[in-house]
Amino acid sequence: MTVSLLLVVVCAIAAAGYLLGRSRARAASGGDTRKLHSLIGYHGQSVLLFSAVPALILMGAWLILQPMLIEGRVAGQITAADIPEGGSPALVMSDVRRIAEGLDLLGLDAGEMAALGADPAQAGARLAQAGIALGSEIRPNVLAAALDYRRIADGAGLAMTVAVIAAALAGLALSLRRITADYRARNVSERFVLVLFIASSLVAVLTTFGIVASLVVESVHFFRLYPARDFFFSLTWNPQFRGGSDLGIWPLLWGTMYVSLVALLLAVPVGLMSAIYLSEYASGRMRAMVKPAIEILAGIPTIVYGLFALVTVGPFLRDWFAQPMGLGSGSSSVMTAGLVMGIMLIPFVSSLSDDIINAVPQSLRDGSFGLGATRSETVRQVILPAALPGIVGAILLAASRAIGETMIVVMGAGAAAKLDLNPFEAMTTITVKIVSQLTGDTEFASPETLVAFALGMCLFVFTLGLNVIALYVVRKYREQYE
Amino acid sequence: MKEKDGMNVMRESAADIAAASVKIAARGVQVFYGDTHAIKDVDVDIADRTVTAFIGPSGCGKSTFLRCLNRMNDTIDICRVEGRITLDGEDIYDRRVDPVQLRAKVGMVFQKPNPFPKSIYDNVAYGPRIHGLTRNRAELDEVVEQSLRRAALWNEVKDRLQAPGTGLSGGQQQRLCIARAIATSPEVLLMDEPCSALDPIATAQVEELIDELRANFSVVIVTHSMQQAARVSQNTAFFHLGNLVEYGQTAQIFTTPRDPRTESYISGRIG
Numbered sequence: 245m246t247v248s249l250l251l252v253v254v255c256a257i258a259a260a261g262y263l264l265g266r267s268r269a270r271a272a273s274g275g276d277t278r279k280l281h282s283l284i285g286y287h288g289q290s291v292l293l294f295s296a297v298p299a300l301i302l303m304g305a306w307l308i309l310q311p312m313l314i315e316g317r318v319a320g321q322i323t324a325a326d327i328p329e330g331g332s333p334a335l336v337m338s339d340v341r342r343i344a345e346g347l348d349l350l351g352l353d354a355g356e357m358a359a360l361g362a363d364p365a366q367a368g369a370r371l372a373q374a375g376i377a378l379g380s381e382i383r384p385n386v387l388a389a390a391l392d393y394r395r396i397a398d399g400a401g402l403a404m405t406v407a408v409i410a411a412a413l414a415g416l417a418l419s420l421r422r423i424t425a426d427y428r429a430r431n432v433s434e435r436f437v438l439v440l441f442i443a444s445s446l447v448a449v450l451t452t453f454g455i456v457a458s459l460v461v462e463s464v465h466f467f468r469l470y471p472a473r474d475f476f477f478s479l480t481w482n483p484q485f486r487g488g489s490d491l492g493i494w495p496l497l498w499g500t501m502y503v504s505l506v507a508l509l510l511a512v513p514v515g516l517m518s519a520i521y522l523s524e525y526a527s528g529r530m531r532a533m534v535k536p537a538i539e540i541l542a543g544i545p546t547i548v549y550g551l552f553a554l555v556t557v558g559p560f561l562r563d564w565f566a567q568p569m570g571l572g573s574g575s576s577s578v579m580t581a582g583l584v585m586g587i588m589l590i591p592f593v594s595s596l597s598d599d600i601i602n603a604v605p606q607s608l609r610d611g612s613f614g615l616g617a618t619r620s621e622t623v624r625q626v627i628l629p630a631a632l633p634g635i636v637g638a639i640l641l642a643a644s645r646a647i648g649e650t651m652i653v654v655m656g657a658g659a660a661a662k663l664d665l666n667p668f669e670a671m672t673t674i675t676v677k678i679v680s681q682l683t684g685d686t687e688f689a690s691p692e693t694l695v696a697f698a699l700g701m702c703l704f705v706f707t708l709g710l711n712v713i714a715l716y717v718v719r720k721y722r723e724q725y726e
Numbered sequence: 727m728k729e730k731d732g733m734n735v736m737r738e739s740a741a742d743i744a745a746a747s748v749k750i751a752a753r754g755v756q757v758f759y760g761d762t763h764a765i766k767d768v769d770v771d772i773a774d775r776t777v778t779a780f781i782g783p784s785g786c787g788k789s790t791f792l793r794c795l796n797r798m799n800d801t802i803d804i805c806r807v808e809g810r811i812t813l814d815g816e817d818i819y820d821r822r823v824d825p826v827q828l829r830a831k832v833g834m835v836f837q838k839p840n841p842f843p844k845s846i847y848d849n850v851a852y853g854p855r856i857h858g859l860t861r862n863r864a865e866l867d868e869v870v871e872q873s874l875r876r877a878a879l880w881n882e883v884k885d886r887l888q889a890p891g892t893g894l895s896g897g898q899q900q901r902l903c904i905a906r907a908i909a910t911s912p913e914v915l916l917m918d919e920p921c922s923a924l925d926p927i928a929t930a931q932v933e934e935l936i937d938e939l940r941a942n943f944s945v946v947i948v949t950h951s952m953q954q955a956a957r958v959s960q961n962t963a964f965f966h967l968g969n970l971v972e973y974g975q976t977a978q979i980f981t982t983p984r985d986p987r988t989e990s991y992i993s994g995r996i997g
Contacts, residue, residue, distance in 0.1 A: 527803065607840035611903065613801060615853040615910055616830030625852065630843045 250303065250405055257412040258296035261420070265291030268423045282430035290429045293436045294419035299412035306404045314396050321389040336386065343382065343390035344397065346371040361391050459704060462697035470691040475698060481661035483681065483692045491695045493702060495661040499578070499671035500703075503657060504646035506582025506667065507589055511646075512639055514586075515593025522594070523601040524623055535598070542591035546651040553584040553656030565668065572668035574658070579667040581656030585649055589642045596641065600634030601627055633718040640714040644707045650675040674699050749774040749914060749944040750795060755809035757790055757799070764790050766968045768809075772914070777936060777945045779959035779976065781952060783991065786965040788948045792916050795946065796832035797825040813914070830857055833912035837919040839899035841891035841906075846883050849891040849902055850874060853910030869909055877905035878935050897928020904935060908943070915939060917947040921954065933958050952992060956980050964988045 269287035273280045280287070315337055327336055347357065350370060360367045364382040371382075423429070467475070470491060478492025518538065522531050558575030565579075566572040604627050612622040628635070650673075658670030659680060681696040688694075750772040757765035765787045772778050772795075780788040790799070797818060799805040811818050818828055830853070841849050850870045853859070860866040870887070874880040879901040883894070891902050900920060907915060917936070921929040936958045939945055949955050955962050956976060963973040964985075972979060972988045983989040 605840070607836060607838055608842060609801075610798065610834075610836060611840040611842065611906075612852075614796065614798060614829060614834035614836070615856070615906065616826050616828075616833075617852075617856050618826050621856050625856070626842050 247303075247307065250408055251300075253409060254296060254299045254303070254412050257299075257409070257416060258292045261291040261295040261416040262288040264416070264420055265289075265423060265429075268420055269427075269429070272423055272425050272427075274425075279425050281426050281428050286429040286433050287423050287427070289433045290436070291416060291419045291423075293433060295412045295416035297436075297440070298415050299408050302411050303404065303408045306407070310397070310400050310404070314393060314400065317396065318389045318393050321385055321392065323385060326383050326385045339382075340386055340389045340393055343367075343371065343387065344393040346374055347390065347394055349374050357391070361387060456704070459697055459701045462694055463701045465689075466691055466694035466698045469694065475695070479663055481677070483684075483695070485684075485686055485692070487690070487692075489692055491691065493674075493699065495663045496672065496674045496677050496699065497702070497706075498663050499653075499657070499661065500647055500673040500675075502578050502667070502671060503582045503585065503653060503673055504643060506578060507585035507646045507649075508639070508643060510583055510586025511589035511593050511642055515590045515638075515642075516597055516635065518590070519594040519597035519601055520623055520627075522598050524619060524627065535595070538591050538594055540591075541588065542595070544588070546588065546649060547655075549584050549588050550651045550655030553580050553652055557584050558656060561668065569668075571666055574668075574670055576656065576658035576670040577668045578657055578671050581653045582667070584656055585646055585652050588649075588652065589645060592642045592645060593638055596638035597631070597635050600631045600638065603634070604630045636714055636717050640710055643710060647673075647703065647707060647710075648675060649673075650679060654679075674703050678703075747774045748772070750811065750813050750946075751815075752791075752794075752811045753809060755791070755794060755807065755811060757787070757794060757808075758806045759790075759802075760804045764968055765794070768965075768970045770963060770970060770973060772944055772946055773961065774944045775940055775942070776961060777940050777947060777959040778961045778963065779955035780946065780948045780963050780965060781950075781955050781991075782965035782971075784950070787968045788963075788965045789918050791965070792918055792946060792948050795914070795916055796829045796834055798829070798834065800825055830910055831912055832914045832916060833907035833910055835900070835903050835907050835915065835917045835920050838923050839896060839903050841894070841899050841902050843890065843892055845888045846874075846891045846894070846902060847887040850905050850909045852906060857910060859910070873905040873909035874902075876908055876935075876938070877901045878931060878938075879905055895928075897924050897931060900924055900928065900932060901935065904932070904939075908939070912943065914944045914946065917945065919948050919950060922950060929954075952980070964991060966991070 266284045266288040269280055269282075269284040270277060273284075277284055318340060319333065319337060322333065322336055322340075327333060347360075347367075360370065364384050364387045367387055368382045475491055475493055477494075478490055479494050480490040480492050481495045483489040483491060518534075522535055526534065554575075558577070558580040561577060561579055561583075562573065562575040566574075566577065608626050608630060609622055612626045617625070653673045653676050657672060657676075659672045659676060660670045661677065662669060662671050664671065678696045678699050681693055681699075684693065686692045748771045750770075752768060752770045752772075755765055755768045756763070768791060770791075780792060782788050793799045794807055794811060795818075799807060807819065813828070813832065817823070833853075842852065844852070847870055850873050851866055854866055854869050860869055871880060871884075874883065879898060882898060883889075883902075891899065894902060900923070904915075904920070920936075921932050924932065933954065936945055936947065940960075947955075947958065959976045961974065962976040962979040964971045964979065964983075964987075966987050972983060972985045974984075979988065980992060983992060
């Protein structure tokens with residue numbers, strides 16, 4: 245039975261459970277549902293939850309664990325001779341999986357399958373006809389492993405179907421038996437829903453831990469191959485395909501900070517002032533027109549901003565500023581990427597700040613106007629201090645967007661890692677280098693590739709630090725309205 | 727017929743009040759919120775160094791009228807004010823009058839305490855600072871202390887002037903707002919139900935304060951509590967459905983109201 249069909253069956257059992265629970269509760273009440281502790285809907289709901297949720301959790305766990313267990317059993321059949329030179333066991337295992345899937349597609353009966361299993365060359369030809377392209381000819385061991393893989397997977401799939409349906413029915417029966425007039429179905433469903441909510445919030449937390457763990461593991465691999473001292477203190481970034489690279493983080497960190505700084509220097513004042521205009525000065529009609537127009541900026545994909553940087557802003561800055569001032573002759577520069585990124589960030593700052601400024605109570609404005617303050621005095625001395633924590637949050641959000649931005653930098657600032665003060669020089673950032681190192685031609689286990697994880701780790705620590713600073717600032721300057 | 731009686735009564739009592747010097751004079755004031763006619767042809771003389779109370783049922787327009795006196799209604803887009811209001815004989819709705827300057831002269835205290843999210847000191851120093859009323863820090867310190875003393879708050883906060891104003895209790899916050907308003911040395915102080923968010927003890931303190939403020943300012947107070955109006959005011963105006971029904975000395979309004987509507991309200995039959 246396929247997974248989606250099984251899903252439908254579980255849902256059907258749960259729906260039936262809902263109806264059965266309701267009718268059983270009604271029967272238990274002896275016709276007067278007011279005698280029940282809980283509404284009949286809650287009885288239905290508790291049966292539904294107990295039949296669906298455990299079965300679905302079992303199914304999810306099974307689907308995650310099954311391939312791992314099967315591969316563990318099949319991997320024993322692959323000998324060292326089966327692994328081609330320069331390949332790895334993982335690659336051979338992926339061949340096994342693809343052959344197994346391909347054999348499924350051929351739709352053979354048992355006899356044909358056995359015949360094909362004895363003849364690897366024939367199997368390869370049939371698979372190629374079915375559109376499964378394999379790199380080299382199929383070795384007998386690999387084919388045998390694939391056949392085993394199919395057999396075990398089929399058996400396991402049947403076992404899963406039986407187990408999941410059994411779990412659903414068991415849940416249904418157990419929860420149905422518990423229904424009496426005094427059964428506290430309302431409290432039970434409430435508790436169940438609470439557990440469900442907690443589990444959902446744990447997913448996000450656990451994912452974060454997973455991300456950090458994978459970054460740390462790969463970073464540790466990197467630091468085994470490449471000295472940490474050089475990574476953190478070397479001022480040169482010069483990866484070589486043949487090894488012997490200089491992988492100092494400083495040029496990239498500097499580029500990241502420089503581009504982000506330029507972007508924020510543009511986005512924060514412009515965004516904040518437009519937020520102040522929108523929330524304090526603009527008439528209702530003006531606001532209704534301007535606010536969506538600004539927010540359109542937020543919907544433009546960053547690659548389009550990148551094009552804008554590449555064909556418009558870059559050449560403009562080169563022709564009108566860099567060349568006349570003798571600061572550079574390339575159109576890729578920190579300034580190009582920074583300015584375009586700043587434009588991208590304006591709606592973040594302005595939209596968030598606008599909401600925050602609007603949340604400042606009108607009574608504070610009245611109080612200030614009532615003392616004879618002008619609008620701008622009120623904004624400067626009352627509204628902005630009151631909204632400061634939120635505004636800092638908005639700026640920090642914009643900053644983390646700037647630090648994580650990749651596309652605009654690739655197209656606007658180039659890919660040359662340099663330590664330079666001249667804003668019209670091409671530079672590059674951590675994110676750009678993560679992309680280029682991971683998608684390069686070098687082997688995955690080489691420091692030139694693994695450095696991407698160390699860079700990612702640094703980026704993570706960097707933004708974490710920013711958030712901690714933001715929390716500190718917000719807490720220190722928090723001023724309550726009420 | 728009733729309407730006419732009301733007008734006559736009002737003119738008579740206005741004559742009593744004119745005995746004291748008139749600080750604010752309103753003639754034929756009409757206020758519209760969009761299509762709603764909120765204030766209908768109101769004439770009032772507010773005497774100097776006196777407490778004048780505006781009473782009336784909710785939605786009768788007393789707060790709206792109060793906000794006309796320092797042009798706070800200017801901040802509401804759909805609000806339109808007609809008629810003539812003069813402060814010391816000068817039309818406050820004249821084109822040449824800067825509403826910001828006017829509000830420095832006619833201070834306001836609001837229904838809900840609204841201290842700024844700043845320290846106690848900075849709250850009180852806000853007005854003097856934006857209007858440049860002091861030449862140096864020492865003078866500013868002096869103004870802050872005087873204002874807090876007059877608002878009967880000095881003894882409670884003198885050791886924590888740098889603590890946030892929002893950390894005070896409700897009654898203290900309202901007295902802080904009063905201190906903030908008087909620090910600008912206004913000539914008139916408008917109070918929009920200043921005690922409605924306070925407990926009885928804080929209310930008593932604020933009422934006592936209002937009585938003391940009479941020595942220096944003309945105070946106009948909007949209140950829902952008739953006892954409060956009777957306790958703190960010398961003159962009382964009764965508003966009903968946007969009309970000024972009756973205006974006269976407080977004692978007379980509460981003991982021998984001339985308009986039947988006033989009597990009904992005071993005795994609790996309408997409201």
